[in-house]
Amino acid sequence: MxxxxxxxxxxxxxxxxxxxxxxxxxxxxxxxxxxxxxDNYLHRQNQIAYLQKSLTQRQNTRLSNEFWYYFFQGKIPYSDFKPIYQDLSPIQQKEFDSIQPxxxxxxxxxxxxxxxxxxxxxxxxxxxxxxxxxxxxxxxxxxxxxxxxxxxxxxxxxxxxxxxxxxxxxxxxxxxxxxxxxxxxxxxxxxxxxxxxxxxxxxxxxxxxxxxxxxxxxxxxxxxxxxxxxxxxxxxxxxxxxxxxxxxxxxxxxxxxxxxxxxxxxxxxxxxxxxxxxxxxxxxxxxxxxx
CATH class of the missing domain: 2.60.120.620 (q2cbj1_9rhob like domain)
Structure with a gap:
């Protein structure tokens, strides 16, 4: 048609x-x-959505759009991501870890x-x-x-x-x-x-x-x-x-x-x-x- x-x-x-x-x-x-x-890009995008929802406004404002683009592309080393992960509560860390492709x-x-x-x-x-x-x-x-x-x-x-x-x-x-x-x-x-x-x-x-x-x-x-x-x-x-x-x-x-x-x-x-x-x-x- x-x-x-x-x-x-x-x-x-x-x-x-x-x-x-x-x-x-x-x-x-x-x-x-x-x-x-x-599709690891979509997987990381889902992780980003969770982080942006879970972090406080103050924590989010510390992270630029450039940071999220690099995260999406898999270019953020773990040493840079670790402090963000540690800002999550234990329950949030468990939920983040459970996000699957x-x-x-x-x-x-x-x-x-x-x-x-x-x-x-x-x-x-x-x-x-x-x-x-x-x-x-x-x-x-x-x-x-x-x-x-x-x-x-x-x-x-x-x-x-x-x-x-x-x-x-x-x-x-x-x-x-x-x-x-x-x-x-x-x-x-x-x-x-x-x-x-x-x-x-x-x-x-x-x-x-x-x-x-x-x-x-x-x-x-x-x-x-x-x-x-x-x-x-x-x-x-x-x-x-x-x-x-x-x-x-x-x-x-x-x-x-x-x-x-x-x-x-x-x-x-x-x-x-x-x-x-x-x-x-x-x-x-x-x-x-x-x-």
Whole structure:
């Protein structure tokens, strides 16, 4: 479904639209997400959120934004962190120590060129990833996505024909709307884990823009023992909901992002039964129009 009447159209799709079987596509790769490395950046961001909530105002004012950026990037030596940890009460120290990673992640990138009436895909390296044009609605909020991050590259067994078919299908669709002939697509394989008594978020920055020409904010591969995770797109006032959709296996949303009045987020996820972990495995696409 394409919401064509919007100034910036939004496309809700299934991989079936690109002649890919949703059942085959998802079942072939669902197990791979459990093998991905932990996203240590999000883990540290969750630790930062706990520290900022737990430390006194006076203790917080001693710590600059630069300090938190370095902490997020894993560049703060333990000798500098130890006094902060010691400012916590014994109960707070125990709670801090119990914060676990809750997202697995890998990244890959592809250059797609339209030549001789067909799209040619070439995998390229990802030396570092940043979103230097990303935005959040609260200008006073630190947006850690502006920092350069280094994620493990996608294992080779993830890079299969279905992925290239999907990339080509997205490129064909974009060309039909915009006439472009070269794209760079950065692909993010993510799995968030919602543990009993807690929640997981794939958008800790809240309502935001990613700073990319176009995005697939999420193509869902698997939802397992999970509630929540609704994708929401807002208009220019950042409060009027344009699209509200819980995506299931094989479903995704393609939308313009950079220099538009569209903002988006995804709701937190929770364990459905309250006793076992819940999982949401997704693929995200950052799409840069080169020409």
């Amino acid at each position: 394409v919401l064509e009447k919007l100034f910036h159209p939004i496309y809700l799709f299934s991989v079936e639209d690109f002649d890919i079987s949703p059942i085959t596509f998802c079942s072939n790769i669902a197990s791979y997400f459990y093998q991905l490395s932990w 809750n997202r697995r992640r890998a990244v890959s990138a592809y250059l797609l060129s339209f030549h001789n009436n067909q799209w040619i895909s070439e995998q390229i390296s990802v030396p570092g990833y940043n979103q230097n044009q990303a935005k959040v609605i609260n200008h006073d909020q630190l947006d850690y996505r502006l920092a350069t991050r280094f994620f493990p590259e996608l294992p080779s067994h993830f890079v299969n024909d279905d992925l290239f078919c999907l990339l080509e299908g997205i490129a064909i669709f974009i060309r039909s709307k915009l006439g472009c002939c070269q794209l760079k697509i950065t692909v993010h394989h993510n799995q968030t884990i919602a543990r009993p008594g807690s929640f997981a978020s794939n958008a800790p920055e809240g309502i935001h823009q990613d700073g990319q020409d176009l995005i697939v904010s999420a193509l869902v591969v698997e939802r397992k023992n999970l509630t929540g995770g609704k994708s929401i797109i807002f208009g220019a006032d950042k409060t009027t909901c344009i699209v509200e959709k819980t995506l299931y296996s094989g479903e995704g949303i393609l939308q313009p992002d950079l220099n538009t009045d569209l903002w988006h987020t995804v709701e937190a996820t929770y364990s459905a039964d309250g006793n076992n972990e819940g999982y949401r495995s997704t693929i995200g696409f950052d799409i840069e129009i080169i020409k």
